[in-house]
Amino acid sequence: MAKPAVKTTDITFSYEGSEKLAVDKARLELEEGSYVALLGANGSGKSTLAKLIDVLEVQDDGTIEVFGIDTKDEDRFWDIRRNTACVFQNPDNQIVGTTVEEDVAFGPENIGVPNPELRERVDKALRYVGLYDRRESSAAKLSGGQKQKLAIAGVLAMAPKLLLLDEATAMLDPVSRDEFLLLIEKLVREKGITVLTITHDMTEASRTDKVYVMDKGMIALEGEPRDILNDVPRMLEAGLDSPIYSKLIWELKNVTGKSYKHEDCTSIISALRYMSDNFFGVKIKAPKREEISKETLVNIKNLSYRYEDNGRFALKDIDLQIHKGELLAIVGRSGCGKTTLVTHLNGIIRPQGDGDVEFRYGDEVLSTTRKKDIKKIRQKVGLVFQYPEYQLFEETVYKDIAYGPKMMGITGDELDKAVREAAKKVGLADEVLDQSPFELSGGQQRRVAMAGVIAMEPEVLVLDEPAAGLDPKGRRSMFETISKLKEKGTTIVLVTHYMDEAYEHADRICTMKDGMIMGVKTPVEMFENKEEVRDMEIRSPYLRRYLEIVAIKLGLDSVSKKNLLMAQSVREAALLIGGKDA
Amino acid sequence: MLKDISIGRYYQGDSVLHSLDPRFKTILFIAYMVAIFMLESPIAIGLLVVFMIILQILGKIPPKVMWNTAKPMIPILLMIFILNTLTIHDGEELFKWKKILITTGGLRSACLMSMRLLMMILITSIILTLTTTPLKLSEALEKLLGPLKVIRFPVHEMAMMMSIALRFIPTLVDETDKIMKAQVSRGANYDTGSFISRIKGYVTVLIPLFVSSFRRADELATAMDARCYNGGEGRTKLNPLHITGKDVVMFIVLLIGAASLVAVEKVLPLISL
Numbered sequence: 001m002a003k004p005a006v007k008t009t010d011i012t013f014s015y016e017g018s019e020k021l022a023v024d025k026a027r028l029e030l031e032e033g034s035y036v037a038l039l040g041a042n043g044s045g046k047s048t049l050a051k052l053i054d055v056l057e058v059q060d061d062g063t064i065e066v067f068g069i070d071t072k073d074e075d076r077f078w079d080i081r082r083n084t085a086c087v088f089q090n091p092d093n094q095i096v097g098t099t100v101e102e103d104v105a106f107g108p109e110n111i112g113v114p115n116p117e118l119r120e121r122v123d124k125a126l127r128y129v130g131l132y133d134r135r136e137s138s139a140a141k142l143s144g145g146q147k148q149k150l151a152i153a154g155v156l157a158m159a160p161k162l163l164l165l166d167e168a169t170a171m172l173d174p175v176s177r178d179e180f181l182l183l184i185e186k187l188v189r190e191k192g193i194t195v196l197t198i199t200h201d202m203t204e205a206s207r208t209d210k211v212y213v214m215d216k217g218m219i220a221l222e223g224e225p226r227d228i229l230n231d232v233p234r235m236l237e238a239g240l241d242s243p244i245y246s247k248l249i250w251e252l253k254n255v256t257g258k259s260y261k262h263e264d265c266t267s268i269i270s271a272l273r274y275m276s277d278n279f280f281g282v283k284i285k286a287p288k289r290e291e292i293s294k295e296t297l298v299n300i301k302n303l304s305y306r307y308e309d310n311g312r313f314a315l316k317d318i319d320l321q322i323h324k325g326e327l328l329a330i331v332g333r334s335g336c337g338k339t340t341l342v343t344h345l346n347g348i349i350r351p352q353g354d355g356d357v358e359f360r361y362g363d364e365v366l367s368t369t370r371k372k373d374i375k376k377i378r379q380k381v382g383l384v385f386q387y388p389e390y391q392l393f394e395e396t397v398y399k400d401i402a403y404g405p406k407m408m409g410i411t412g413d414e415l416d417k418a419v420r421e422a423a424k425k426v427g428l429a430d431e432v433l434d435q436s437p438f439e440l441s442g443g444q445q446r447r448v449a450m451a452g453v454i455a456m457e458p459e460v461l462v463l464d465e466p467a468a469g470l471d472p473k474g475r476r477s478m479f480e481t482i483s484k485l486k487e488k489g490t491t492i493v494l495v496t497h498y499m500d501e502a503y504e505h506a507d508r509i510c511t512m513k514d515g516m517i518m519g520v521k522t523p524v525e526m527f528e529n530k531e532e533v534r535d536m537e538i539r540s541p542y543l544r545r546y547l548e549i550v551a552i553k554l555g556l557d558s559v560s561k562k563n564l565l566m567a568q569s570v571r572e573a574a575l576l577i578g579g580k581d582a
Numbered sequence: 583m584l585k586d587i588s589i590g591r592y593y594q595g596d597s598v599l600h601s602l603d604p605r606f607k608t609i610l611f612i613a614y615m616v617a618i619f620m621l622e623s624p625i626a627i628g629l630l631v632v633f634m635i636i637l638q639i640l641g642k643i644p645p646k647v648m649w650n651t652a653k654p655m656i657p658i659l660l661m662i663f664i665l666n667t668l669t670i671h672d673g674e675e676l677f678k679w680k681k682i683l684i685t686t687g688g689l690r691s692a693c694l695m696s697m698r699l700l701m702m703i704l705i706t707s708i709i710l711t712l713t714t715t716p717l718k719l720s721e722a723l724e725k726l727l728g729p730l731k732v733i734r735f736p737v738h739e740m741a742m743m744m745s746i747a748l749r750f751i752p753t754l755v756d757e758t759d760k761i762m763k764a765q766v767s768r769g770a771n772y773d774t775g776s777f778i779s780r781i782k783g784y785v786t787v788l789i790p791l792f793v794s795s796f797r798r799a800d801e802l803a804t805a806m807d808a809r810c811y812n813g814g815e816g817r818t819k820l821n822p823l824h825i826t827g828k829d830v831v832m833f834i835v836l837l838i839g840a841a842s843l844v845a846v847e848k849v850l851p852l853i854s855l
Contacts, residue, residue, distance in 0.1 A: 054808055078810070086808040093798045094805035098592055098715040098749050105820035107809040112816045122820060138592050140752045154809065348763050375769070383767040390757075391764040393789035403786070407769030438793060452768060 004065075005194040006030040006053055006164050011062040014050060022048040022218035023059070030196060032161075035188045036227070037205040038198045040214035041239030041471045042443060046198045049214070050164045053196070054084045067161060073195050082111055085155035089167040089469075090141075100133040100142070100150055101126065107158040125156035129183060144336065145176025148199040156191075163187065169204065170469050173334040173497045174539070200471045202229060202241045213238050215368060230262040239385070239473035244546045244570065245271035251574030252279075272553045275577075284560035284576050287567060296360065297491055298322040298345065298381070298460060303355035305340055305515075310341065314340040316515045318355075322460065325490040327482075329506035331499065333537055337464040337515040338495045339386075342462045345493070346381040347374045357546030359460075369480075379408050382458030386465045388449035389442060397423075397440070404456045422455035425488075426481055443474045447481075461485060462493040467501070470540050477506055503527075503541040504569040511536045524566050547573060590594040591752050599641035600713045603829045604722035610836060611709045617843060618698050626847045629695060630774075633839055634705055641713045651707045652700060659696045666692035711748065720745035721823060724814070738814030750798070754791065761790050 010025040021419065023045045029426070030036050040046045051057045052064060055071045064071040066080045085107075088094050097103030104122045113121060129149040134142070140149060148168055155163060165184070169177045175209065181204055187193050197204065205211055211228045213221040215238045220226050232242045232250040242250070245266045252275075253260045265271035305315040315337045322328055330338050342348045344357050347368035351357060359366040359377050366373040366380075385391075394400035401419045410418060424435060426447040432440065437448050446466075449465040465480065467475040479501065486492050496502050502509055503523045510520045518536045519526065527533055527540045544565065553563040554577075567573035599607075612682065614630070621627055672687025710719060720741035727737045762772065765786045772783050 051804075056804055056807055078812075081808070081810050084808075086805070088805055089799060090798075090801060092753050093801035096746070096749070096802070096809075096811075097717055098745075099594075099717075101820065102715060102717045106806075106811075109817050109819060110810040110812060112818050114818050115820070115822065118818055118820055136594060136596075138594055138752075140749075141594075158809070343763065346767055348766055378767060378769060383764075384769075385760065385764050388764065390794050391761050391790050392793075393786050404768035407771075454767070487638060 002034045002063050003031050005032040005034075006064065006066050008064045008198070008477075009053060009062045011049070011059045011064060013048060013057065013059045013061075021217050023052065025062075026214065026219045028212055028216065028219065028222075029208075030092070030162075032194055033188070033192045034196055034208045034210060035195045035208045036197070036212065037186070037208040038196060038212045038214065039200075039202075039205055039238075039240055041222075041473055043441060044214040044239075045217040046214050047166050050086070050196065050198060053162075054086055054164060055080055056086075074356045080275050082158065083160050083358075084162045084164065085160040086164045086166060087148065087151045087155060087168040089170050090153065091144055091171065094151055095139045095147065097139060099135070100131055100137050100153075101140050103139050103150060104153045107154055111158070113221055121157045121159070122153075126152040129153045134243075135240060141260060145172050145174070145179060145334075148172060148176070148180055149183065150325075152180075152187075156187075160193065162194045162196070163190075165195065165199070167198055167200065167469075169199065169201060174499075175333060177201070177204075200240075202243065203473070205229060206243060206337050213240065226266040230266050232260065232262065236473075239471055241472035243268075244542050247275060247570045248546070248550075248573060251570050252578055254577035255574045255580055263408070266434065268549075272549065275365040275550055276553045276555075279554055279577055281555050282560070282562040282577060282579065284556065285579075286563045287572060287576060289566075291322050296321045296323045299356075299358040299359070299360070300341075300344070301356045302353075303341075303344060303351055303357065305337075305344070305349065305352055305355075313515045314389055318369050318517055320517060320520065322491060322493060323508075324459075325486070325489060325491055326507040327494060328488050328507055328520075329494045329496060329502035329509045330512060331496060331502055331509060331538055332512035332518075334497075336512045338512055340515075341512070342383065342464060342493060342495055344368065345460070345462055346378045346383050349385070375408075379456050380458055381460045381462065382453035382456055384450050384466060386468055387446075388453075389437075389445035392437040392445060392449060392452075395436060396434055397428070397437050400437050400448060401433075401451045401455050404452050408456055418455045418457065422451040425454055425485060426451045427477070443470055446470075446478075450481075458490070460491045460493060462495070464495045465497065466494070467498070469498075475501070499539060500541040500543055503543060511538055513537055523568055543567070543570060550577075591711065592649055592715050593641075593643055595642050595713065597640060597642040597713070597827060598832075599637060599708075601828065602832060603823055603825055604714050604718040605725055605728075605823060606825070606833065607709050607714060607828050608719070608722045608726060610832075611705065613836070613840065614705050614709070615702065617840075618701050621843065621847050622694065623847055623851075625850070626843055627694075629839075629843055629846060630701065634701065634708065637705075637708050641708055643708060643712055647712065648704060648707070650711075652704060655700070659700060660674035662699060663692045663696045666695050716745035718821075718823075719748070721819065725823065742814075744817055746802070750795075753798075754795065757794060758787060758791055761787050 008027055010027050011023050012021060012025055013023040014021045019036060026045065026049055030377050038046050038049065048057065052059050052067060052071070055077055058072065067083060069076045069080055071080060077470055093515050095103050096106045101122055103126055106120060108118050108121055123132065125133050129152050131146065131149055139150060169180055172180060184195060186205065188195050199205060206225045206229055211223065211225045212219055213228060220238055220511050221234065229242055230246040232246055235242045243266050246262060249265045249271055250260050300318055300320040303315055303318040304313060306313055318341060331342065332338055340349065344351065351369055357368040359380055360379060361376065362391065366377050368374060368377055390399050394403060398419055401422055402415055405415055405418045428447055428451060432444065437445055440448065463482065467478045470478060482492060483505065494502065494506065506523055508520055509523050509524065509526045511518045513536055533540055547564055547567060551564050554566060562577055564573065567576050591821045617630060621630065667684055668682065670691045671683055671685050671689040673685045674686050675683065677684040723744065724737050724741040731737050770783050770786050772780060
């Protein structure tokens with residue numbers, strides 16, 4: 001057995017001025033050269049534990065040894081720091097240098113690496129992550145994915161033995177996330193660096209050697225990923241998620257009334273074996289689908305948008321109808337124009353040239369090309385941007401939610417009613433209303449920000465990555481909220497990177513690439529043609545890809561296979577396979 | 583909305599101006615600033631403008647970028663112009679209507695003051711922010727102010743603070759843009775309405791901006807800690823400053839330029855007498 005890189009006794013820690021234990025008798029051991037994931041819901045103490053390892057905080061009780069050095073040993077504390085590097089969640093808040101190479105050099109400069117070794121280290125690190133050609137670029141101009149690679153280059157230049165990743169992939173799109181993970185895996189393999197990654201991404205966790213799950217400051221579970229992640233009920237309880245294959249079996253057992261043992265499906269292979277043992281050759285009925293209206297509410301006509309400075313098209317010839325009461329998902333790679341498109345919907349950006357965005361309002365047709373219509377449109381089309389919690393400003397939650405409707409001219413009892421109803425719709429308790437929004441947790445703050453838009457009673461609600469940065473439980477409850485809003489008749493436009501969520505919740509999906517619309521179809525139709533999907537630079541939902549394998553393993557006839565592939569959620573797939581009405 | 587503003591942004595390039603020693607650039611900048619405020623004759627100011635244009639060309643900075651730098655200052659420039667025109671009453675009377683009096687002296691001073699301010703902004707951008715990265719600039723300051731360490735002035739800390747402030751300007755400009763869009767979606771109005779209501783409108787931007795700046799500061803401090811930052815002691819530099827031939831040439835050019843300015847301002851009027 002290899003030497004431990006980090007070894008602790010039971011660690012306890014609470015932040016100053018807080019009685020709650022942030023870390024409550026947690027114990028962990030990382031083997032040198034291993035790749036370990038630390039999972040847990042928001043606020044479970046994961047980040048704090050990482051900070052204790054890098055001596056950014058010091059524990060109240062217990063000892064931590066990093067490469068055999070006690071973190072409380074003040075004489076050797078710099079030895080730990082030098083050998084331990086961190087990458088944090090927000091790329092913008094960890095870049096110190098203005099140019100790429102200045103930033104990479106920051107760490108080694110601090111520990112006094114002399115030239116020419118310094119120059120060598122910087123160049124080598126930049127080549128390793130593939131940013132050497134951009135070494136003199138302004139760091140602020142890099143994309144999110146590149147900024148995180150820059151952070152990794154900064155780490156490499158320090159030549160550390162231990163790397164702590166604190167939700168380093170949370171703000172990246174799926175493509176950048178994959179690239180980042182491959183880079184990390186390469187580091188573990190080629191450089192023998194020990195990596196501890198804190199993440200909400202279960203796919204990321206499934207690729208590690210060992211998993212720790214934290215719950216309320218304690219280590220709730222530890223073991224190999226296949227044993228931990230496939231324990232569906234336990235993972236749900238900890239606010240986390242499991243792979244598709246084990247979730248499907250769990251749902252199937254719920255449907256058929258059998259009890260779930262995660263030993264049945266510790267891998268895709270054993271999961272598929274269970275499926276074919278129990279459900280080979282079943283006949284699958286088509287799921288029922290409700291008709292959705294085709295009544296156009298928002299009509300986008302001939303919309304193009306060019307940047308003033310470089311003349312590049314952000315949007316090109318967009319024609320799109322948003323139907324009343326539907327949930328329309330807009331998907332596509334970062335920079336494909338999704339956000340620019342939705343920013344047109346309420347006239348924050350006005351159409352250029354002969355483009356138009358029309359909104360049907362009773363018998364009237366409002367247009368964002370007409371200045372006098374803008375105010376009405378802003379009320380009818382609510383826009384919730386990414387990370388909306390960063391726009392809160394009032395003293396109390398109540399006042400913040402009331403700001404929008406007040407600006408729209410609503411007063412008195414009507415205003416009070418609007419605020420309270422909006423708070424209820426997003427699941428905020430009454431007592432929260434009098435608190436300062438800045439005292440709430442991130443997830444709560446996001447709900448306040450959403451309520452601030454919903455209080456204007458918009459007919460169309462545009463949500464740009466509403467679940468970004470939330471833990472799996474937070475994501476689930478966010479989508480429950482969205483479904484409820486939709487049930488009450490709000491039309492929803494959802495911008496997202498998460499194909500499985502779009503697949504499960506959308507009535508139609510609109511795919512964009514390079515500022516153009518590649519197709520608007522129902523989720524099931526969108527992914528039918530594999531070549532088309534590849535051309536659109538999106539990827540099929542995990543669920544659909546898995547169900548295709550399941551269909552083969554179960555030896556389904558063509559009708560049954562077609563019906564099974566109509567399932568848009570794990571639950572629905574389980575109901576279809578289990579022979580119950582979906 | 584705010585994205586076009588160039589103040590404080592670094593303009594990536596490989597020009598002579600970019601590669602000059604930042605210490606030299608800082609001295610050049612101070613000399614130029616002094617000149618702006620010492621000189622009054624139109625010819626001297628004209629020479630300063632020519633010199634500025636030469637620097638701009640040396641720095642390969644496109645006019646568009648210069649325009650973006652100057653654009654946000656136009657309201658202030660106009661205000662200074664109008665205030666000067668209306669309040670200074672030297673020289674001959676040009677125009678009088680009720681209490682409004684415009685004189686040649688007033689116009690002269692209005693032109694001079696707004697010109698000075700405009701040049702100040704442009705030269706700061708050309709010599710410093712657009713062509714020098716904040717880290718280099720802070721390094722130059724640290725070196726130039728080095729002697730002050732003797733009296734325990736925290737030179738390194740000041741320089742570091744300045745470079746971080748500059749580094750975060752573009753990030754915060756982007757953030758302001760995002761927040762404004764979000765508040766406009768909620769019915770905020772920054773362009774119309776009374777003065778008071780507009781000020782109130784800006785509160786909806788400033789508070790979130792402050793809150794996020796504090797959060798950023800906190801996270802950045804942790805990140806710097808994690809990267810072993812421990813003050814200026816024992817730090818090395820990736821690109822240490824050293825004086826090159828280019829710096830010497832530029833220094834000589836500068837000396838000649840300065841001499842000619844003095845000549846224009848002081849000697850020329852004497853000759854014409």
